[in-house]
Amino acid sequence: xxxxxxxxxxxxxxxxxxxxxxxxxxxxxxxxxxxxxxxxxxxxxxxxxxxxxxxxxxxxxxxxxxxxxxxxxxxxxxxxxxxxxxxxxxxxxxxxxxxxxxxxxxxxxxxxxxxxxxxxxxxxxxxxxxxxxxxxxxxxxxxxxxxxxxxxxxxxxxxxxxxxxxxxxxxxxxxxxxxxxxxxxxxxxxxxxxxxxxxxxxxxxxxxxxxxxxxxxxxxxxxxxxxxxxxxxxxxxxxxxxxxxxxxxxxxxxxxxxxxxxxxxxxxxxxxxxxxxxxxxxxxxxxxxxxxxxxxxxxxxxxxxxxxxxxxxxxxxxxxxxxxxxxxxxxxxxxxxxxxxxxxxxxxxxxxxxxxxxxxxxxxxxxxxxxxxxxxxxxxxxxxxxxxxxxxxxxxxxxxxxxxxxxxxxxxxxxxxxxxxxxxxxxxxxxxxxxxxxxxxxxxxx
Numbered sequence: 001x002x003x004x005x006x007x008x009x010x011x012x013x014x015x016x017x018x019x020x021x022x023x024x025x026x027x028x029x030x031x032x033x034x035x036x037x038x039x040x041x042x043x044x045x046x047x048x049x050x051x052x053x054x055x056x057x058x059x060x061x062x063x064x065x066x067x068x069x070x071x072x073x074x075x076x077x078x079x080x081x082x083x084x085x086x087x088x089x090x091x092x093x094x095x096x097x098x099x100x101x102x103x104x105x106x107x108x109x110x111x112x113x114x115x116x117x118x119x120x121x122x123x124x125x126x127x128x129x130x131x132x133x134x135x136x137x138x139x140x141x142x143x144x145x146x147x148x149x150x151x152x153x154x155x156x157x158x159x160x161x162x163x164x165x166x167x168x169x170x171x172x173x174x175x176x177x178x179x180x181x182x183x184x185x186x187x188x189x190x191x192x193x194x195x196x197x198x199x200x201x202x203x204x205x206x207x208x209x210x211x212x213x214x215x216x217x218x219x220x221x222x223x224x225x226x227x228x229x230x231x232x233x234x235x236x237x238x239x240x241x242x243x244x245x246x247x248x249x250x251x252x253x254x255x256x257x258x259x260x261x262x263x264x265x266x267x268x269x270x271x272x273x274x275x276x277x278x279x280x281x282x283x284x285x286x287x288x289x290x291x292x293x294x295x296x297x298x299x300x301x302x303x304x305x306x307x308x309x310x311x312x313x314x315x316x317x318x319x320x321x322x323x324x325x326x327x328x329x330x331x332x333x334x335x336x337x338x339x340x341x342x343x344x345x346x347x348x349x350x351x352x353x354x355x356x357x358x359x360x361x362x363x364x365x366x367x368x369x370x371x372x373x374x375x376x377x378x379x380x381x382x383x384x385x386x387x388x389x390x391x392x393x394x395x396x397x398x399x400x401x402x403x404x405x406x407x408x409x410x411x412x413x414x415x416x417x418x419x420x421x422x423x424x425x426x427x428x429x430x431x432x433x434x435x436x437x438x439x440x441x442x443x444x445x446x
Contacts, residue, residue: 004037011049012047014052018053024206052085054085056086080117141163153393161180161212162180163209169349170349189228201235225258229259237262266306306337312364325367328371380434400418412442417445
């Protein structure tokens with residue numbers, strides 16, 4: 001039994017670390033609390049409820065989570081503090097003992113946030129912090145929390161899948177998120193239609209291992225994509241990330257001809273060395289990866305392709321890094337997301353003997369980031385002078401507006417031309433030169 005009066009008039013603040021999936025879920029938590037009468041704090045106000053959605057992909061992420069919890073407790077004295085997300089699942093008891101923390105919810109429990117919060121409110125009437133934690137073992141994480149929300153953003157984020165069955169040697173995500181699971185295609189179509197009814201024009205598909213969609217319902221990801229493409233009102237769909245071995249040639253071909261799926265792919269490579277890929281227990285080699293990139297570019301020459309790559313993992317000897325660099329240099333990709341390897345307790349990578357020192361990790365990261373900047377700027381330059389359609393995003397009054405073309409080129413509209421009514425509108429523009437920091441192309445309206 002939930003006592004809704006316990007929520008009425010309370011003010012909440014939210015802090016999210018990590019991936020787009022986390023941001024989507026935090027937005028859903030916010031909606032759940034809003035439906036109970038909780039309002040989001042204005043800037044400078046003290047909160048009654050603080051919710052921190054955590055990440056645990058690296059030790060740095062863990063550290064940032066702890067910092068965020070301490071900061072929330074300090075800035076909102078007496079507030080009820082809830083911690084959820086990957087770090088909360090992996091270190092539930094440890095997190096619960098952080099001063100100020102009242103409630104920690106693991107991956108299986110967060111879907112029942114309101115019930116847990118209601119029960120905890122009752123127990124906290126004495127004014128003391130509770131330090132409660134609720135989590136189950138990885139094999140027992142069964143729930144799927146639906147999420148299709150935009151928070152304070154323009155684009156909607158639709159969660160189509162959760163969990164992962166891959167267990168790469170360096171990664172804790174399967175332990176934090178559980179095994180792969182998904183809702184039905186029909187339920188996802190309904191959520192997309194609701195987003196369209198609210199005025200949404202672009203939806204990003206999010207998940208942990210999206211291409212593995214169908215583990216629960218025995219449906220196929222390509223069938224989900226085809227069904228979403230028919231949703232009226234949604235002008236654009238983007239796929240947040242797809243494992244190379246799960247990108248069917250059929251999917252690439254469909255996206256090339258589809259109504260609403262954009263020429264934009266994000267594909268985790270992790271290493272351009274086949275030796276290192278084997279050490280990581282990745283399920284593909286560089287030959288398969290190169291084939292996927294080649295096919296995308298053949299069918300969609302204008303496609304933006306982002307690639308995740310990890311540097312300094314155990315076993316990455318200097319010659320293997322050079323293989324990786326040379327492989328990436330010759331690929332027609334657009335941008336690199338570079339992550340230094342971080343030791344994670346309990347992962348099998350710790351048994352690999354060769355360890356890369358921190359100095360070499362930084363040098364390797366620097367080289368790849370420089371390569372990424374070069375590739376991104378060359379990609380942007382190709383489109384200077386051309387016309388594209390842009391979905392603009394809300395900007396503070398008096399500031400330049402930004403948005404993205406269909407192929408994910410970030411653009412900037414000067415403040416002198418920006419108007420509030422352009423927010424969430426698809427507008428045709430002419431792409432000009434780079435802005436001051438080369439993070440976007442300046443545009444003029446046609």
